[in-house]
Amino acid sequence: xxxxxxxxxxxxxxxxxxxxxxxxVDGIDLHIDRSETVGVVGESGCGKTVTARSILKLIDMPPxxxxxxxxxxxxxxxxxxxxxxxxxxxxxxxxIVFQEPMTSLNPVYTVGAQIxxxxxxxxxxTRRQAIDRAAEMLxxxxxxxxxxxxxxxxxxxxGGMRQRVMIALALSCRPKLLIADEPTTALDxxxxxxxxxxxxxxxxxxxxxxxxxxxxxxxxxxxCQRVTVMYAGKVVEExxxxxxxxxxxxxxxxxxxRSIPRVDRAATHKERLEAIPxxxxxxxxxxxxxxxxxRCRFASDVCRQAMPPxxxxxxxxxxxxxx
Amino acid sequence: xxxxxxxxxxxxxxxxxxxxxxxxxxxxDFAAQLAGPSWxxxxxxxxxxxxxxxxxxxxxxISIAVGLCAMLVAAVVGVLVGAIAGMSRGSVDVVLMWLADxxxxxxxxxxxxxxxxxxxxxxxNVFGSQGGIFVMVVAVIGGLxxxxxxxxxxxxxxxxxxxxxxxxxxxxxxxxxxxxxRHILPNAMGPVIVAGxxxxxxxxxxxxxxxxxxxxxxxxxxxxxxxxxDAKDTLxxxxxxxxxxxxxxxxxxxxxxxxxxxxxxxxxxxRVL
Numbered sequence: 001x002x003x004x005x006x007x008x009x010x011x012x013x014x015x016x017x018x019x020x021x022x023x024x025v026d027g028i029d030l031h032i033d034r035s036e037t038v039g040v041v042g043e044s045g046c047g048k049t050v051t052a053r054s055i056l057k058l059i060d061m062p063p064x065x066x067x068x069x070x071x072x073x074x075x076x077x078x079x080x081x082x083x084x085x086x087x088x089x090x091x092x093x094x095x096i097v098f099q100e101p102m103t104s105l106n107p108v109y110t111v112g113a114q115i116x117x118x119x120x121x122x123x124x125x126t127r128r129q130a131i132d133r134a135a136e137m138l139x140x141x142x143x144x145x146x147x148x149x150x151x152x153x154x155x156x157x158x159g160g161m162r163q164r165v166m167i168a169l170a171l172s173c174r175p176k177l178l179i180a181d182e183p184t185t186a187l188d189x190x191x192x193x194x195x196x197x198x199x200x201x202x203x204x205x206x207x208x209x210x211x212x213x214x215x216x217x218x219x220x221x222x223x224c225q226r227v228t229v230m231y232a233g234k235v236v237e238e239x240x241x242x243x244x245x246x247x248x249x250x251x252x253x254x255x256x257x258r259s260i261p262r263v264d265r266a267a268t269h270k271e272r273l274e275a276i277p278x279x280x281x282x283x284x285x286x287x288x289x290x291x292x293x294x295r296c297r298f299a300s301d302v303c304r305q306a307m308p309p310x311x312x313x314x315x316x317x318x319x320x321x322x323x
Numbered sequence: 324x325x326x327x328x329x330x331x332x333x334x335x336x337x338x339x340x341x342x343x344x345x346x347x348x349x350x351x352d353f354a355a356q357l358a359g360p361s362w363x364x365x366x367x368x369x370x371x372x373x374x375x376x377x378x379x380x381x382x383x384x385i386s387i388a389v390g391l392c393a394m395l396v397a398a399v400v401g402v403l404v405g406a407i408a409g410m411s412r413g414s415v416d417v418v419l420m421w422l423a424d425x426x427x428x429x430x431x432x433x434x435x436x437x438x439x440x441x442x443x444x445x446x447x448n449v450f451g452s453q454g455g456i457f458v459m460v461v462a463v464i465g466g467l468x469x470x471x472x473x474x475x476x477x478x479x480x481x482x483x484x485x486x487x488x489x490x491x492x493x494x495x496x497x498x499x500x501x502x503x504x505r506h507i508l509p510n511a512m513g514p515v516i517v518a519g520x521x522x523x524x525x526x527x528x529x530x531x532x533x534x535x536x537x538x539x540x541x542x543x544x545x546x547x548x549x550x551x552x553d554a555k556d557t558l559x560x561x562x563x564x565x566x567x568x569x570x571x572x573x574x575x576x577x578x579x580x581x582x583x584x585x586x587x588x589x590x591x592x593x594r595v596l
Contacts, residue, residue: 056494083499090496098494103487108509117505118495169495 112150326581337383396465401472409480479511
């Protein structure tokens with residue numbers, strides 16, 4: 001573990017609801033090294049986004065609360081920090097790009113003004129300098145004619161362009177870690193590829209680490225070095241990307257990989273795409289045992305009695321399964 | 324559009340009129356008592372032979388100034404209360420909204436009368452006779468009109484604070500005050516501006532009411548309401564007196580209301596977003 005940037009240990013983020021305590025994130029461990037791209041995958045509602053928001057402490061409390069664990073940022077625990085100290089970490093150290101580029105920009109300001117605001121908040125710059133830097137950032141994310149477009153309003157940009165603006169916004173203070181929370185989900189496929197490419201390019205340029213949250217396995221295969229698979233608030237498998245796709249150990253991971261459409265096979269064999277049966281279980285008072293047991297075709301009594309521990313099965317390859 | 328032109332004409336007339344129409348407002352001419360419109364007095368004269376045009380032009384300054392200032396007081400207090408309530412939620416929110424409901428349920432006119440009887444002398448001593456009355460009338464009218472603005476702002480904040488771009492701003496390190504001032508309030512201003520314009524009209528009417536009841540400015544200051552009040556006794560022999568002063572109030576308020584309606588249409592969020 002050379003040069004760990006972020007080290008999440010046994011993080012528990014729970015939400016108090018009328019139905020009981022929702023254990024959205026229930027004791028996950030995750031670490032990200034400098035300049036590394038880590039994918040976090042899992043289906044909707046498995047706690048990916050809550051994990052991301054927990055890191056920046058963007059969880060509304062109440063109803064949310066941190067039930068335990070640590071989020072070590074370069075060795076310093078973020079959980080006890082106050083609002084003012086968190087504001088200094090946000091954008092300057094850790095930045096986030098959200099899923100929804102259409103609504104993540106303030107409609108009443110020009111994009112230049114919004115980037116400039118962040119710059120001026122974190123660095124001592126004059127208005128002119130900040131606007132110039134904003135234009136620089138826009139051209140960096142390949143927005144054509146950036147000098148003129150800094151003065152445009154968000155509604156004058158298309159979805160893909162807005163996501164580029166969001167990336168420019170997130171990168172404006174050169175963070176060490178960029179959290180991308182399903183950055184391409186709301187975009188169409190060709191734009192998705194461009195945005196991923198852009199993030200790769202930015203990563204090489206600034207040497208930052210990326211935590212890529214997605215449910216698209218294809219995206220993960222293409223961009224990440226290491227992958228963490230989450231299921232129902234738990235990490236079920238963690239592996240280098242080649243090991244994960246070459247030798248998936250957890251039945252859930254296997255299911256995810258099998259559910260990717262294959263261009264080379266679908267044309268010849270008219271076979272149905274395999275889906276994982278069932279849905280994510282309720283996270284209110286989950287039963288003991290493996291949370292995937294109910295949907296797992298290999299499940300036995302052992303699985304239902306106690307949560308299996310995370311065990312090492314290869315170099316950097318961990319799996320939470322008895323098999 | 325037409326109402327904007329009318330209002331602009333009224334405001335210009337009130338601002339520049341006294342410079343052009345140089346008849347003094349208090350020149351008593353018993354030879355021309357209650358005279359109808361003529362070239363010497365385009366809007367006629369009152370019971371002391373004073374020129375009504377000159378008096379209306381002068382009084383309009385006060386009436387419109389009171390309207391604008393009262394609206395500003397109401398808007399500032401309302402935005403402040405609404406913003407605090409909307410952002411804090413919880414018990415602070417509940418208490419502030421109770422307070423707004425309390426103010427809303429008060430019968431306004433009797434309260435106005437009471438406050439004016441109680442505080443007129445004290446304020447006159449501090450700000451001088453005209454200034455004191457002005458401050459009091461503005462404070463009273465504005466102080467009783469902030470509730471609608473406060474509720475409006477609170478409702479807007481409650482919905483806007485959950486929008487993604489606010490979360491994005493938070494994720495980029497914007498403090499809470501910065502989120503409100505820079506990101507939430509500018510998005511909430513549309514309805515507030517509309518409510519504000521309509522408040523100007525209401526405040527002008529409230530001032531006229533006070534003056535009409537003889538409780539606002541002293542008799543020698545011819546605000547529109549005061550002129551109308553003086554005119555009521557001679558309605559049968561000199562209807563022009565009441566008509567012109569009433570028309571001034573009517574036209575101003577109506578055009579401001581139309582502008583407010585126009586702004587509401589123009590700023591309708593469903594059409595902007």
